[in-house]
Amino acid sequence: AQSVTQLGSHVSVSEGALVLLRCNYSSSVPPYLFWYVQYPNQGLQLLLKYTTGATLVKGINGFEAEFKKSETSFHLTKPSAHMSDAAEYFCAVTRGSASKIIFGSGTRLSIRP
Amino acid sequence: GAGVSQSPRYKVAKRGQDVALRCDPISGHVSLFWYQQALGQGPEFLTYFQNEAQLDKSGLPSDRFFAERPEGSVSTLKIQRTQQEDSAVYLCASSPRDSGSGEKLFFGSGTQLSVL
Numbered sequence: 001a002q003s004v005t006q007l008g009s010h011v012s013v014s015e016g017a018l019v020l021l022r023c024n025y026s027s028s029v030p031p032y033l034f035w036y037v038q039y040p041n042q043g044l045q046l047l048l049k050y051t052t053g054a055t056l057v058k059g060i061n062g063f064e065a066e067f068k069k070s071e072t073s074f075h076l077t078k079p080s081a082h083m084s085d086a087a088e089y090f091c092a093v094t095r096g097s098a099s100k101i102i103f104g105s106g107t108r109l110s111i112r113p
Numbered sequence: 114g115a116g117v118s119q120s121p122r123y124k125v126a127k128r129g130q131d132v133a134l135r136c137d138p139i140s141g142h143v144s145l146f147w148y149q150q151a152l153g154q155g156p157e158f159l160t161y162f163q164n165e166a167q168l169d170k171s172g173l174p175s176d177r178f179f180a181e182r183p184e185g186s187v188s189t190l191k192i193q194r195t196q197q198e199d200s201a202v203y204l205c206a207s208s209p210r211d212s213g214s215g216e217k218l219f220f221g222s223g224t225q226l227s228v229l
Binding site: 006009034036041042043044045046049090099100101102103104105106 | 154157158161206217221222
């Protein structure tokens, strides 16, 4: 069975500081991994995804994530936080064709002025 | 329309009432998912359609929950004899192809169901 674990339900950083949101996955087969963002009163939007190839993937709004098979991790980072980054972030995994996509419990990111 | 549309946006039901939630995916999208999102939690998978075929319904919490997509486009999630624990936001998402191939999901804004 597949699952994702997001460490930290709430992360708070200062504006301009590094953002690090942690995600670890469990999968019996090579996974496809995603990060989605949910702004208040909006639907989830894809930030970035890893399927195959380069393990460092870049997404929208300056976010990036690195797939580390040895650590079963897919942490999300952004070098410099902006106030507009305040939102809920979800890590997700799927195993391939015709498979459901499993979401983590989410991490709420707050940005301090 | 331009995106995934869900209706109603809000639904208040009395315990024991039946409800039907509608999802209009992006035209031509093959895959359609239903998720349940409780307050402060991540979306929990309910069921998955590829065209009109329901390929996975393992997430439906009980036999009170039923989903259909008869013509491979619009989908309806029906909950019979609603209970208070059914209160949540129900999200619909669609994708142009088999979402298990890594294609991104396009989400609707959800239907917030409150069971009193």
